[in-house]
Amino acid sequence: MDNRFPKCAQCAIPAKERACRRADGRGPENCPTLQHKELVESVFRGMPDEEKEFWRQSALQEASCYAYRDQGPDMRRAVKPRIVEIVEFARRMGYKRLGLIFCGGLHKESRIVNAILETNGFEVISAMCKAGRVCKSAVGVRQDEQCDVNAAEETICNPAFQAALMNMGETEFNILMGLCVGHDTIAMRHVKAPATVLAVKDRVTGHNPLVPVYLYDSYYKYLKKPIC
Numbered sequence: 001m002d003n004r005f006p007k008c009a010q011c012a013i014p015a016k017e018r019a020c021r022r023a024d025g026r027g028p029e030n031c032p033t034l035q036h037k038e039l040v041e042s043v044f045r046g047m048p049d050e051e052k053e054f055w056r057q058s059a060l061q062e063a064s065c066y067a068y069r070d071q072g073p074d075m076r077r078a079v080k081p082r083i084v085e086i087v088e089f090a091r092r093m094g095y096k097r098l099g100l101i102f103c104g105g106l107h108k109e110s111r112i113v114n115a116i117l118e119t120n121g122f123e124v125i126s127a128m129c130k131a132g133r134v135c136k137s138a139v140g141v142r143q144d145e146q147c148d149v150n151a152a153e154e155t156i157c158n159p160a161f162q163a164a165l166m167n168m169g170e171t172e173f174n175i176l177m178g179l180c181v182g183h184d185t186i187a188m189r190h191v192k193a194p195a196t197v198l199a200v201k202d203r204v205t206g207h208n209p210l211v212p213v214y215l216y217d218s219y220y221k222y223l224k225k226p227i228c
Contacts, residue, residue, distance in 0.1 A: 006032040054194065057092045061085060082198060083113065087120050089196075090173050099171035100126035101162045101187050103178035103201060110177050113198065117175075125169040129157040129179065159183040163190035176200075178207060 007030055011018065019025035019033040027034050047055070063069065065085060066076040080088070090098060098117055102110035110126065117124045136146055136156040146154040157180060166174050167190075174195040176184055181201065188195050205211040212220040 003030040003035065006030055008032070054093070057089065061089045061092060064088065083116060086175060086196060086198060087117065087122075090122065091120075093173065095122070095172040097123045097125065097169065097171050099166035099169065099174035099191070099193065099195075100124055101159070101166065101174055101176050101179065101191075101195075102126065103129050103157075103180065105201070105203075106178035106199065106207070109199070113175070113177060125166060125171055127162040127165045129159065129162065129183065130155045131165070132158045132161040134158050134161075157183045159187035160190050163187050167192045 007028070011028060011031070013019075013025075013027055015021065017025055019027040019031055025033075029035075033040070065078055065080045067079045068076045100110060100114055100117070102113075107128065110128075114124050114126055133155050135153045137143075137153065139156060141154075141156065143149060143152070143154075148154055159179060163174075163186070171191075171193050174187075174191050174193055176187060176195060176197045176199075178199050178201050179187060184197070184200065199207050200209055201207060202209040202211075212223060216223060
């Protein structure tokens, strides 16, 4: 194994003893906290003040999501869902105009999210994935490769156009809602303003993609072998 690169997901050190948690902590040979101290410092030095403030506010928002923090980590309780976090964080940053980039499959949910944001005083610019009506054939998708193989034409999701609409509207903070794998990547690549994710697409689990992870040892144990 090349020890230049971290494998944090495989770390076997108990959380309370890790070098990333405490000054006298320990880690494996490829622990990035122990092996890349200069990189940590250079990343911090190179970060503009505006981004440091964004980072600071993120940390403050994280702490606000717990009650009983003064009673220790074993007693504190999570008290806020993500939609509340997003509202509060946008307020912390002083944002007024938000973007909602959503999947048509979650139109009902996005309508509710839009209402929640407007109820809290934000102006919301929203764009659905199929906006622009570009046919899949334009990017080389054949009819037999469409979701509906009986349709002569099928509109492709257009996250770059969604992002362009947000940029045109000069949104200050963008919220992604249920975009497909890959489409979300394109949207985040093209938006100029910062972006966060409220929900991701998972057609099988009701948009709760951790279900197979939680059930890895039971109903989804087939994931222990290569997917074919």
